[in-house]
Amino acid sequence: MQKLTRLVKRIEMKLGRTVSLSKKTKSFKPIERLIIFLTSIFIVLVSSHQNIINSEIIFIDLLKISLETFLYCSALIIVSKKENSMISFNQVILLLSFLLLAQVIKTNFEVNPIAIIVPPSLIISQGLGTLTSLTWVAVSAINWPDSTAFNNNDLFLITIISAIIVAIIGGKVRNRAQLLQLAIFVSLGVFIVESILIYDKTPLIGLENSLPIDKIYSQSVAVLVSLLITNLVMPIFESVFGLLTKARLLELADQENPILRRLSIEAPGTYEHTLLICGLAEEATRMIRGDVDLIKTGGLYHDIGKLHAPNWFIENQTEGTNPHEELDDPIKSCQILQKHVDEGLKIAKKNRLPKPIADFIPEHQGTLKMGYFLSKAREKGQNIEENQFRYKGPIPQSKETAILMLADGCEAALRAMDINATDKEAYQTISGIISSREKDGQLSESYLSKAEIFLIKKSFLKVWKRIRHRRIQYPTSKNNTFS
Ligand SMILES: [Fe+2]
Ligand SMILES: [Fe+2]
Numbered sequence: 001m002q003k004l005t006r007l008v009k010r011i012e013m014k015l016g017r018t019v020s021l022s023k024k025t026k027s028f029k030p031i032e033r034l035i036i037f038l039t040s041i042f043i044v045l046v047s048s049h050q051n052i053i054n055s056e057i058i059f060i061d062l063l064k065i066s067l068e069t070f071l072y073c074s075a076l077i078i079v080s081k082k083e084n085s086m087i088s089f090n091q092v093i094l095l096l097s098f099l100l101l102a103q104v105i106k107t108n109f110e111v112n113p114i115a116i117i118v119p120p121s122l123i124i125s126q127g128l129g130t131l132t133s134l135t136w137v138a139v140s141a142i143n144w145p146d147s148t149a150f151n152n153n154d155l156f157l158i159t160i161i162s163a164i165i166v167a168i169i170g171g172k173v174r175n176r177a178q179l180l181q182l183a184i185f186v187s188l189g190v191f192i193v194e195s196i197l198i199y200d201k202t203p204l205i206g207l208e209n210s211l212p213i214d215k216i217y218s219q220s221v222a223v224l225v226s227l228l229i230t231n232l233v234m235p236i237f238e239s240v241f242g243l244l245t246k247a248r249l250l251e252l253a254d255q256e257n258p259i260l261r262r263l264s265i266e267a268p269g270t271y272e273h274t275l276l277i278c279g280l281a282e283e284a285t286r287m288i289r290g291d292v293d294l295i296k297t298g299g300l301y302h303d304i305g306k307l308h309a310p311n312w313f314i315e316n317q318t319e320g321t322n323p324h325e326e327l328d329d330p331i332k333s334c335q336i337l338q339k340h341v342d343e344g345l346k347i348a349k350k351n352r353l354p355k356p357i358a359d360f361i362p363e364h365q366g367t368l369k370m371g372y373f374l375s376k377a378r379e380k381g382q383n384i385e386e387n388q389f390r391y392k393g394p395i396p397q398s399k400e401t402a403i404l405m406l407a408d409g410c411e412a413a414l415r416a417m418d419i420n421a422t423d424k425e426a427y428q429t430i431s432g433i434i435s436s437r438e439k440d441g442q443l444s445e446s447y448l449s450k451a452e453i454f455l456i457k458k459s460f461l462k463v464w465k466r467i468r469h470r471r472i473q474y475p476t477s478k479n480n481t482f483s
Helices: 002-015 028-052 059-082 090-106 113-128 128-144 155-169 178-201 215-241 246-252 256-264 268-287 292-301 304-308 323-327 331-348 372-381 400-417 423-439 449-471
Strands: none
Touching: 002 215, 002 292, 028 090, 028 113, 028 304, 059 128, 090 113, 090 128, 090 215, 090 304, 113 128, 113 155, 113 178, 113 215, 113 246, 128 155, 155 178, 155 215, 178 423, 215 246, 246 292, 256 268, 256 292, 256 304, 268 292, 268 400, 268 449, 292 400, 400 449, 423 449
8 A cells, every 4th residue: 555655656756736635544434435335336236237137148247347346446536545645525526427328328318428538537637636636537448347338449549638638737837817728639630630530531540540520529618628627517516525625725725715805904914914924834835845825825814813802912913002911811812812713624624625725724833732821820820731731632633734843933023033043043932843843753743754844844945045035023921832
């Protein structure tokens, strides 16, 4: 399994898409596993029902077909889980439903094969990655039962090549305009290839070129129309199945988004802090080849919960006003800080933020200790458990959320540093904060390696050097517990 993980990662790197293989693979509930199993069985039945009807087929062949189909479904699920460790049950069902639909259509109806294979390959590559999409294309192509709809080898090859191109480019497309360009270029490509084939009369496969001339326009038009329709319905798939496409990520990162506008108006200090930590986190994520688009967007939403009470957070306080001092109750202060995580998750739910983005809200705080208020409580002689002064967690489950936690910790300290501080002093500050998070066990489930932590420190220093001349200082607590 480790070899498979390494192979997946290497292929991903070759394809230019970076994914978090660091997350623990999500396991499904027993009922979800049963539904996935039954759906796979249903695909097996649909795929082999024509063979069952055909009385000439012997039992052993039928068993072979069924076993193969079942293995294809399993392979598809394994690859999708490897590429998307936190893939949801709904997303697995979406993958299998596409396969089921493809099997039903190709065994019962005379539908253009491009319309069966190409649109799902685009949706899957956008939402679940290129590798999953390529596997889906392979499974739906290999698992091609006798069909009345499709028996032309050249057409089959053109369909598969179109689907592969869509799967590879679709995984890299960053906005809806590029998706439109992809639809136009792929259909144009199909048109040109088919024109050459008909003109030349040399078959790509086999001895005879049986590509009918009337198919030439219908094929290219089918690609164009199916991809355009897919583009139109993509937001529905994003919303219903929680697919996080690049286009969706960039839309969420638009700072004119109502939640982010509210943050900039109602909590300007938090907004400023957010932009700075996004800069730190983005550089570090690029350095370790993590998902830069994910962290840029997740970072923007990590502290949206502070909208519930902006003035209780130090970055929004003006000089001399600190409601925590007036409250003079460390336990209540600590509850107010924890509330920025709970409220953030509520806002995320209300605004239907995708789960990978919402994960940044609790995980950037992990189970960190609110040390400032803990020592205040001890000074007051209160009998308290240390756990009462810790965030509820969970600790970061991915490299991206871990980097955001580290950036969150370092930002205030770096901003509060003297303008004349040396690079060595800044690096020591960064190292000190990161080591304390490490020793506290906050990074233990993020799978960040020692080498990656070193690169993160170096990239934070690089960003600090870049911004130190235009930084704005705001008051910060000595032990950085207000973030
Ligand atoms: Fe926070
Ligand atoms: Fe923060």
